[in-house]
Amino acid sequence: MHISTKCSIAIHCLIFIYEYGDKRKVTSDLLALSTGSNPVTIRNILSALKKDGIISVKFGTGGAALSCPLDEITLYRICRAIEPDFGTKLIGVHPLPSPLCPIGKNIHSVLDCSYQKIRNDLYKSLRNITLKNIVFDYHNV
Amino acid sequence: MHISTKCSIAIHCLIFIYEYGDKRKVTSDLLALSTGSNPVTIRNILSALKKDGIISVKFGTGGAALSCPLDEITLYRICRAIEPDFGTKLIGVHPLPSPLCPIGKNIHSVLDCSYQKIRNDLYKSLRNITLKNIVFDYHNV
DNA sequence: GCTGTTGTTACTTTTCACGTTACACTTGAA
DNA sequence: TTCAAGTGTAACGTGAAAAGTAACAACAGC
Numbered sequence: 001m002h003i004s005t006k007c008s009i010a011i012h013c014l015i016f017i018y019e020y021g022d023k024r025k026v027t028s029d030l031l032a033l034s035t036g037s038n039p040v041t042i043r044n045i046l047s048a049l050k051k052d053g054i055i056s057v058k059f060g061t062g063g064a065a066l067s068c069p070l071d072e073i074t075l076y077r078i079c080r081a082i083e084p085d086f087g088t089k090l091i092g093v094h095p096l097p098s099p100l101c102p103i104g105k106n107i108h109s110v111l112d113c114s115y116q117k118i119r120n121d122l123y124k125s126l127r128n129i130t131l132k133n134i135v136f137d138y139h140n141v
Numbered sequence: 142m143h144i145s146t147k148c149s150i151a152i153h154c155l156i157f158i159y160e161y162g163d164k165r166k167v168t169s170d171l172l173a174l175s176t177g178s179n180p181v182t183i184r185n186i187l188s189a190l191k192k193d194g195i196i197s198v199k200f201g202t203g204g205a206a207l208s209c210p211l212d213e214i215t216l217y218r219i220c221r222a223i224e225p226d227f228g229t230k231l232i233g234v235h236p237l238p239s240p241l242c243p244i245g246k247n248i249h250s251v252l253d254c255s256y257q258k259i260r261n262d263l264y265k266s267l268r269n270i271t272l273k274n275i276v277f278d279y280h281n282v
Numbered sequence: 283g284c285t286g287t288t289g290t291t292a293c294t295t296t297t298c299a300c301g302t303t304a305c306a307c308t309t310g311a312a
Numbered sequence: 313t314t315c316a317a318g319t320g321t322a323a324c325g326t327g328a329a330a331a332g333t334a335a336c337a338a339c340a341g342c
Contacts, residue, residue, distance in 0.1 A: 005233035015244050134255055138244070
C-alpha cells in the first residue's frame with residue numbers, strides 16, 4: 001500500500017525509451033537488464049503504460065516508443081496507470097473498529113475527511129512533476 | 142511501506158482518550174476493544190506517542206491522558222512518532238539498477254530530486270491537519 | 283501480598299509484492 | 313512457410329514485512 005517500486009521502474013523505462021528509443025530496439029529484456037528487474041515485470045509495467053496511451057509497444061517484433069510529449073507525462077499519470085487505486089492504498093485504515101463504540105462506529109468517515117484532503121494534496125504534487133522535469137534532472141546530475 | 146494502519150489506530154486512540162479520558166480509566170484493553178485491534182499493538186502505539194510527548198501513560202495503575210493541546214498534535218507529528226522514517230518508506234525505489242547503464246547508474250539521484258519535492262509537499266499537507274480538526278469532524282459527522 | 287496494568291521480548295501467522303515458469307500469439311525475415 | 317525473437321498473460325513459488333499472540337517481569341494501589 002504505497003507508491004510502489006514499479007513506478008520508479010516505469011520512470012526508469014521511460015527515460016530509457018526517450019534516450020535510446022530511436023537508436024536501438026528497446027525490448028523488455030533490455031529494460032530488465034538496465035533496471036535490475038525481470039522481463040515479465042517490465043512487460044506488465046509497459047502494458048499498463050500502453051493502456052494509458054503513454055507509450056506504444058510493437059507486438060511480435062518488439063520495441064517500445066513514447067507516444068506523448070514529455071511534458072504531458074506527469075508522475076500522477078504514471079502512478080495511476082501502474083496502480084489505478086494507489087490513492088486509497090496510500091493510507092491504511094484499521095478494518096474492524098467496534099460498531100458498539102461511538103468512536104469506532106464513526107472513525108472511518110471521520111478519517112476520510114482528513115485523508116481525502118491529504119490525497120488531493122498528493123495528487124496535485126504528483127501532477128506538478130513531469131517527465132520533462134525528470135529528463136532535465138537526468139542531464140544535470 | 143506506506144502510512145500504516147497504526148496511524149489510523151493512533152488517531153482513534155487519541156480521540157478516545159480526549160473524549161473519555163476524564164470519565165474513565167482508558168486502558169490498552171479498552172482501546173483494543175474499540176479499535177478491533179489487540180492490547181500489545183495498542184501498547185506499542187501508546188508507547189510511541191508517549192515518547193513524543195503527545196500523551197502520558199500511568200505505569201502500574203494504568204490509564205492514558207493527553208499531555209498536549211489538541212491543535213499542537215498534527216498528523217505529521219503522529220506519523221513521525223509512530224514510524225520515524227515513514228517518509229523514505231513512502232515511495233519505493235528499485236534497488237538494483239545496472240551500474241553499467243548510464244541511466245541505471247544515475248537513476249537513484251535523478252529520482253531523489255523529484256521524490257524529495259513530493260515528500261516535502263506531503264509533510265506540509267500532514268502538518269496542516271491537527272487533532273483539533275479531526276475532533277471537530279467527529280462531532281459533525 | 284493480591285490484582286490489574288504497562289513495557290517488552292520472542293514466536294507465529296498472515297499478507298502481499300515480486301520473481302519464475304510456461305505457453306500461446308504475433309511479426310518479420312530467411 | 314518455417315523459424316527466431318518478442319509480447320501478453322496466467323499460474324505458481326518465494327521471501328520479507330506487518331500484524332497477531334503468548335509470556336513474563338516491573339510497578340502502583342488496595
